[in-house]
Amino acid sequence: AHRRAAGPRKPAAPAAAQPAAKTAARSAPTRRAPVSDAPTRAEVKAETAQVLATGVQQLVVSADENEMRIDRFLESRFPQLSFSHIQRIVRKGELRVNGKRADSKDRLEEGQTVRIPPLKLEPQENRPRSLKADDDTLEFLRSITLYEDDDVIVLNKPAGLAVQGGSGTTRHVDQMLDVLTDKSGQKPRLVHRLDKDTAGCLVIAKSRFAAATLAKTFRSRSARKVYWALVAGVPRVRQGRISTYLAREEAYDGDQRMAVAQHGDDGAMHAVTYYAVVETAAQKLGWLSLKPVTGRTHQLRAHAAHIGHPIVGDPKYFNIKNWELPGGIQNKLHLLARRIVLPHPRGKGTIDVSAPLPPHMRQSWNLLGFEDAHYDPIVDAPDE
Known part of the structure; x- marks a missing residue:
């Protein structure tokens, strides 16, 4: 023992x-x-x-x-x-x-x-911080805040901004949250993730208590998430449920992707997504609303590709050969964390926040004549 x-x-x-x-x-x-x-x-x-x-x-x-x-x-x-x-x-x-x-x-x-283990690092407190840089970061965070109370912040994360640091990543949301550290030393905490190129609702906890409670909410699937995507083509079945196993694989170019796997395969995890077609542009493009039941890495991107309708601008999973990007549409990932609905960590009702389309998706929606206010049929998808 x-x-x-x-x-x-x-x-x-x-x-x-x-x-x-x-x-x-x-x-x-x-x-x-x-x-x-x-x-x-x-x-x-x-x-x-x-x-x-x-x-x-x-x-x-x-x-x-x-x-x-x-x-x-x-x-x-x-x-x-x-x-x-x-x-x-x-x-x-x-x-x-x-x-x-x-x-x-x-x-x-x-x-x-x-x-x-033994840790031998020089103190960072001795390194001067730029007050202007902190002020700029604070102003930026305020400009992308969709919701805030004493326990929770919901940010509208821009596409292209990483949530956490990593190899070669020096600017990310987790680093920026340092400027929101309160007088007691509490720094806001991430409770879930979005891919770097995915825009939209990102939930932040302002205390350790809120972080622990919200983490349980996400793990128990009590948080309802809705994503919007522009995909190549239009699914024949207008509303459906995608259920597969996903596992990480290394591609020929050394890049890692999530691939559909079989139950029992090494690292395979069950992934479930509901989808609904909201509007279409002939049969060339479709606006999908997506509701992930599970939260696997790249789940929506891998599932969209799996049903033959990859997300426009996806550099990892777009798998249709000789497909031409329609004029006026930018070659950027068209995926938005549109809405998050979850119980307040202190029992103060429900938090329900929606994010606007990012600039490149707004341009595509305008070009295709899609209306944000269109009824979203994904609300009828069951909870699991």
Whole structure:
């Protein structure tokens, strides 16, 4: 059986007469009594310079961190760790949960012990931040906010803006949320994802409580999502249900895509999507409304291609040879997270938010004579 640590341990505070950076390098960590709650982000940031200088640590998952993804746990406990560093630690097996290797997407349970390897990073607090850059980011976030209350923000994410960082990605929503950190050190948290080139409704939690509650909402399929897409051709069956298994595969060019698989195939996960044809432009193009029941990677894009009607402008899944893009329509992904409906995390009724068409889709809708106000038949699709 694996032994469980009593709780997170913090290094001693530096001597008042010595510079903080030098003291952090010389001070040996001291032990303190276990605490029941996770430290606030402000507390973590205040002591990160010392924590990152320590050796192996054993951290106990608090009640607030129950069901938190491992990568989010590391981001919360160690704000200075980069996305790539977190992924590397997990990939190499240096991080263990109750003595076992884990994946960055695995979810933690209260009371589990997380082994953190030695971390040697310079404090980022010493790096000056541009106040103008922060002001510009704040103004940008305000300009794309569709809904906000004390617990939840719904952003209208532009197409082309990544939600999270990754290899070669320096500008993304998660990074921008730093400017919304409140006085207690709480930074708004992502609770679901959109592909970089997908526009529309992106839900953000303003507290750890809201994040945990909303995460359960998405996992239990209690959130209703509606997407709009422009596809090549028009499905013969005007309303239908697509049910397949999807698994990740590597294409000949080294790119990774989701492909239809068989039950039992390595990595195959069940994916279900309802669709309805809203309007058509002859038989050349169709406006589809899509309601995903599950939330698999690239699910809507892979399913649209699977039924023979790939989404216009999709560089990964458009699979019709010699298909010519109609004049006036931009070769960009025509996929919008149009609407999100979900219960408020504190039981304050229902949040129901819709996003407008992004500029390139607005241009296509105008050209094709499609009307936003047209009745959307996907509302009749059953819940599963």
